[in-house]
Amino acid sequence: MELKSIPRGAELEVSFAGELDHHAAKQAMHALDEELEEQLPRNLVLDFGGLQFMDSSGIAVVMRAYRRMQELGGSVCMKNVPDQPGKVLRAAALDRLIPMDGKKAPSGL
Amino acid sequence: MKRARNQADLQFPSHSANEGFARAAAACFAAQLDPTLEELGDIKTAVSEAVTNCIVHAYPDTIGSIALKLRHHDGNVLEIVVRDWGCGIENIEQAREPLFTTGGADRSGMGFTIMESFMDSLRIRSVPGRGTTVTMKKKIAQRAAVR
Numbered sequence: 409m410e411l412k413s414i415p416r417g418a419e420l421e422v423s424f425a426g427e428l429d430h431h432a433a434k435q436a437m438h439a440l441d442e443e444l445e446e447q448l449p450r451n452l453v454l455d456f457g458g459l460q461f462m463d464s465s466g467i468a469v470v471m472r473a474y475r476r477m478q479e480l481g482g483s484v485c486m487k488n489v490p491d492q493p494g495k496v497l498r499a500a501a502l503d504r505l506i507p508m509d510g511k512k513a514p515s516g517l
Numbered sequence: 518m519k520r521a522r523n524q525a526d527l528q529f530p531s532h533s534a535n536e537g538f539a540r541a542a543a544a545c546f547a548a549q550l551d552p553t554l555e556e557l558g559d560i561k562t563a564v565s566e567a568v569t570n571c572i573v574h575a576y577p578d579t580i581g582s583i584a585l586k587l588r589h590h591d592g593n594v595l596e597i598v599v600r601d602w603g604c605g606i607e608n609i610e611q612a613r614e615p616l617f618t619t620g621g622a623d624r625s626g627m628g629f630t631i632m633e634s635f636m637d638s639l640r641i642r643s644v645p646g647r648g649t650t651v652t653m654k655k656k657i658a659q660r661a662a663v664r
């Protein structure tokens with residue numbers, strides 16, 4: 409699992425590469441926490457284009473980032489979501505909470 | 518059930534590095550049933566959920582043993598059994614409910630829900646203090662061979 413972050417003014421893009429499972433989640437959460445505290449962005453973009461696998465451990469990583477961005481009064485979106493991670497995210501209805509690949513979350517929850 | 522057409526049995530300790538090993542092994546075995554990429558993704562996800570549950574819930578403070586059994590049955594049915602000898606589950610019905618978790622903020626309570634929806638069937642047997650056995654099945658549609 410590799411995380412790369414690209415700050416662009418008020419926007420922070422974090423790209424994920426590899427397999428996001430329980431084995432990788434702790435480190436990913438930690439890296440994301442640190443990045444958010446350092447940059448305090450208004451918008452967080454999660455780029456999942458390099459993700460080869462994700463399970464429910466990834467749901468917890470995304471939810472944690474979502475909650476932190478809510479505290480900061482900012483927004484989150486996900487882009488370049490491959491099929492397998494997309495299916496897992498939709499099973500947890502995260503696509504209804506966080507815009508995924510340009511599709512707006514239907515209920516402004 | 519009739520004897521399986523093919524089978525593989527694995528046993529490994531509950532190190533989190535084995536999550537990736539278990540789903541790769543299951544995917545390799547499942548390849549014999551000629552699944553689509555989506556079906557293969559479903560199988561890897563379900564195995565990852567079941568094995569992760571053994572690692573985080575069954576053996577929270579120790580390293581224990583996990584068994585993974587893979588069976589190829591007639592009718593192109595894949596059967597996956599994941600077994601541990603850990604703490605067990607008190608209330609299985611409650612454990613299967615979406616969002617139910619004893620794992621705090623690091624977990625989302627979606628593992629069993631995902632196993633159930635990504636596979637055709639999910640059976641959970643558990644004895645508190647003795648361990649848990651999760652059995653999942655998925656029929657892989659037989660496609661016309663491409664020559």
Ligand SMILES: Nc1ncnc2c1ncn2[C@@H]1O[C@H](COP(=O)(O)OP(=O)(O)OP(=O)(O)O)[C@@H](O)[C@H]1O
Binds near residue numbers: 575626628
């Ligand atoms: N092998 C197991 N041994 C003991 N308890 C288990 C086992 N598997 C599941 N459980 C119990 O069932 C609950 C629900 O499991 P499930 O996989 O659905 O969610 P989770 O593991 O808590 O969260 P997630 O899978 O989304 O990370 C767990 O919180 C745990 O209490």
Ligand SMILES: [Mg+2]
Binds near residue numbers: 464566569570627
């Ligand atoms: Mg789980």
